[in-house]
Structures are given as structure tokens and as C-alpha cells.
Amino acid sequence: MEILVLFVVLLLLLALGVPVAIALFGAALATFAVIDIPLVVAVQRMAAGISVFTLMAIPFFIFAGDLMYRAGIAERLVRVADAAFGRMQGGLGVVNVGASMMFGAVSGSAIASASAIGSSMVPLMEEKGYPKDYSVNITVTAAIVGLLIPPSHNMIIYAAASGIGVSIGDLFLAGIVPGILTGSMLALTAWIVAKRRGLPKGTFPGWRQFFRAVVYALPGVMTGVIIMGGILSGFFTPTESSAIAVIYTALIGTFVYRSLGWKGFTEAAAKSVRTASMVLFIIAAATAFGFALALLEVPQQLGGLIGMMTDNPIMTLIIINIMLLVLGTFMDMAPLIVITTPIFLPVAMSTGVDPVHFGIILMINLGIGLVTPPVGSVLFVGSAVGKMPVPAMVRTIWPFYLTLIAALVLITFVPSLSMWLPQAF
Numbered sequence: 001m002e003i004l005v006l007f008v009v010l011l012l013l014l015a016l017g018v019p020v021a022i023a024l025f026g027a028a029l030a031t032f033a034v035i036d037i038p039l040v041v042a043v044q045r046m047a048a049g050i051s052v053f054t055l056m057a058i059p060f061f062i063f064a065g066d067l068m069y070r071a072g073i074a075e076r077l078v079r080v081a082d083a084a085f086g087r088m089q090g091g092l093g094v095v096n097v098g099a100s101m102m103f104g105a106v107s108g109s110a111i112a113s114a115s116a117i118g119s120s121m122v123p124l125m126e127e128k129g130y131p132k133d134y135s136v137n138i139t140v141t142a143a144i145v146g147l148l149i150p151p152s153h154n155m156i157i158y159a160a161a162s163g164i165g166v167s168i169g170d171l172f173l174a175g176i177v178p179g180i181l182t183g184s185m186l187a188l189t190a191w192i193v194a195k196r197r198g199l200p201k202g203t204f205p206g207w208r209q210f211f212r213a214v215v216y217a218l219p220g221v222m223t224g225v226i227i228m229g230g231i232l233s234g235f236f237t238p239t240e241s242s243a244i245a246v247i248y249t250a251l252i253g254t255f256v257y258r259s260l261g262w263k264g265f266t267e268a269a270a271k272s273v274r275t276a277s278m279v280l281f282i283i284a285a286a287t288a289f290g291f292a293l294a295l296l297e298v299p300q301q302l303g304g305l306i307g308m309m310t311d312n313p314i315m316t317l318i319i320i321n322i323m324l325l326v327l328g329t330f331m332d333m334a335p336l337i338v339i340t341t342p343i344f345l346p347v348a349m350s351t352g353v354d355p356v357h358f359g360i361i362l363m364i365n366l367g368i369g370l371v372t373p374p375v376g377s378v379l380f381v382g383s384a385v386g387k388m389p390v391p392a393m394v395r396t397i398w399p400f401y402l403t404l405i406a407a408l409v410l411i412t413f414v415p416s417l418s419m420w421l422p423q424a425f
Contacts, residue, residue, distance in 0.1 A: 006289075024339075080098075083210040118136070118139040
């Protein structure tokens with residue numbers, strides 16, 4: 001009965017168009033009222049959910065990502081990728097993927113990547129004769145690679161939600177190889193689709209222009225190097241690295257690229273405050289909802305249900321992946337991480353999956369949800385950037401969906417892809 005109240009209230013509020021955070025909190029309040037727990041407990045759980053030192057990294061990484069966009073780092077990364085791959089048939093599609101991978105390595109945000117790279121690449125590709133649906137589809141699907149390549153603030157949320165002290169440094173390392181693999185597979189798909197559709201070739205600008213583009217982009221790319229180098233060396237924590245990323249990006253944008261002024265800095269700060277507030281409010285509300293799930297022993301019941309369906313580890317992981325893919329189409333990533341981690345992590349660990357490996361599985365699963373209707377936030381960003389309706393985008397996006405599913409299968413069932421670097425360090 002109580003479980004029914006929890007989920008019926010949540011679904012009803014979502015169906016009425018209530019914001020996700022308020023719907024989660026409302027469902028928790030209704031459940032607490034039914035089981036006669038003081039409603040103030042919900043507020044206490046919300047406060048406890050965001051009173052975590054590691055979560056301080058989230059607003060800093062969001063701020064750093066916005067500064068990178070305003071400093072023109074995305075445009076410089078596009079030039080590097082264009083100089084390297086633009087001469088191929090459909091080369092700008094591969095350039096789009098490459099630029100998204102590099103921007104993801106310094107921003108860690110799928111939405112920031114879709115906005116920054118899309119603003120540069122979609123008009124350029126359209127000018128060069130590429131169909132708009134092809135340009136936008138690559139932009140949105142390549143953007144989720146940034147969820148895997150560190151730094152990724154979603155990995156920080158997962159580490160906090162796990163409740164077992166999963167190392168953020170290990171998660172960052174674990175995402176590198178899967179991120180490169182997923183990006184490479186998307187680039188190959190972009191090339192194959194371009195060949196089949198007879199899309200245009202570019203020209204190689206020469207080695208001088210290539211190295212010049214690399215030199216111009218290098219200060220921006222060094223953001224990711226400094227972050228990972230500092231964490232791996234033990235010189236600073238992931239939270240401290242996020243603050244250093246802000247300082248470094250501000251200095252590079254102001255004194256090296258000279259494209260970031262006081263107006264841009266204040267606009268980035270204001271936007272980052274709004275974004276971080278929404279993310280942290282969602283995390284807080286999802287924590288109260290997760291506490292209700294724990295009280296009602298939903299994780300144990302779900303684990304028992306999956307155990308009744310199969311005792312095969314492979315089938316268990318397939319079931320978890322299907323559930324996560326379905327959930328990802330209806331809810332945004334941050335609340336899903338907080339809600340689903342306590343539910344599915346114990347089940348996955350019971351089959352022998354390392355919690356770091358499961359974190360990467362979770363990232364790509366929910367990342368696919370960001371580009372899947374009806375609630376795909378990155379899909380909506382791509383629609384806005386490309387000035388193209390979502391239905392028209394989705395009609396031709398299926399080759400990239402299939403590629404992402406193939407990457408998910410590889411990441412799920414080849415653990416060494418995720419675990420090799422953490423074990424090496």
C-alpha cells in the first residue's frame with residue numbers, strides 16, 4: 001500500500017507537469033504521512049542529502065564549463081578536429097564527434113557540450129552542404145561522451161549516492177577508455193552514414209595550420225590534464241580540482257585567449273548559480289524520495305524480484321540495463337542517479353560487478369536517456385541549437401542510437417574497459 005502511494009503520487013504529479021524535484025519531494029511527503037513519520041524528516045533528509053563535501057564540486061564544474069564556452073575554447077577545439085579530420089568524406093561529422101570528446105574532457109557536461117559544440121558546428125556543417133538532421137543528430141549523441149570522459153559531475157553524484165565510498169578518482173579513470181571507445185564508434189558511424197548519403201569532403205589545410213590550431217587549443221585542453229594530474233598525484237581532491245578548474249579557465253579566457261570579459265564572467269556566474277541550484281535541489285528532493293524507498297525496502301524487494309526472474313548474472317545485468325534505459329526516457333539524469341543507485345547497485349554487486357564499473361554502466365545508460373524522447377534534455381538543446389523539431393531529428397537518428405546501445409553492451413560485459421586504468425593506478 002505504501003509503495004503504491006509513493007509511486008502513484010510521483011507519477012500523478014509528473015503527469016500534471018509539476019517540476020521533477022517537487023514531484024519527488026511531494027511523493028516522499030505523502031508516503032511519510034501514510035506511514036505516520038513526522039513530515040519534518042523529509043526536510044531533514046533533503047538537508048542531509050546535499051550536506052556532502054564532494055557535492056561542492058558540482059557548482060564549480062558547472063561554472064568552469066560555462067566559462068570554457070564563453071572563452072571560446074569550444075571553437076578552438078573545433079579547429080583542431082577540423083584540421084585533423086575535415087578532409088574525409090563527411091569529415092565534419094567526425095570533427096563534430098572529436099570536438100565533443102575534447103570539450104567533454106574539459107567540461108564534463110552533455111548539455112554544455114551540445115550547446116557549445118552545436119553552436120559552432122551545426123551552422124558550419126549546414127554552410128558546407130550537410131543536412132541539418134545529420135548535423136544535429138551527431139551533435140546530441142556525441143555530447144553524452146562528455147558524461148564518461150572526466151571530469152564529470154554526474155560521477156560525483158553517483159559516488160555520493162552509492163553510500164559505500166566509491167572513489168571519485170577511480171570513477172574518473174574508469175570513464176576514459178569507455179569514453180574514447182564510445183566516441184570512436186560514433187565517429188565511425190558518422191563516416192558510414194556520410195558515405196551512404198554522399199556527403200561532401202573537406203580539404204586538408206596543411207600541417208602548419210594543423211599545428212597552429214593545436215597550439216591555440218592547448219591551453220584550454222590543459223584544463224582536463226591539470227584536473228586529472230592533480231587528482232592522481234594526490235596534490236588536490238576532486239572538489240579542490242573543480243575550484244582550480246574555475247580559476248584556471250578564468251585566467252586562460254581573460255589573459256591568454258582574451259575573449260572573456262567581466263560581462264561574460266558575471267553572466268557565466270549567474271547562469272551557473274541557477275543551474276547548480278536546480279541540480280542540488282533535485283538531488284536534495286531525490287534523497288528524501290530515496291529515503292522513502294529505503295524505508296519501504298524497495299531495493300530488497302526489487303532484488304528479490306529480479307532473483308526470482310533469473311539467477312544468471314548476464315540476464316540480471318540485461319534486466320538492469322533495460323530498466324535504466326526505460327527510466328532514462330522519462331526522468332532527468334541527476335534524480336535518477338540518486339534514486340536508482342541504492343536500488344540497482346546492490347543487485348549488480350551481488351552478480352560480481354565492481355561499484356566503479358557499475359558507475360560507468362549507469363552513466364552511459366542514463367546518458368542515452370538524455371537523447372531519447374519524451375524527456376531528453378540534450379535532445380531539446382540540439383533542437384534549439386539546430387532550429388529543428390525533435391520529431392524530425394528522431395526520424396534519422398537511429399544509426400547513432402544503435403551505436404550507443406552497442407557501446408553500452410561492450411561496456412557492460414567487458415569490465416576491463418572500465419577497470420583497467422583504475423587497477424593500473
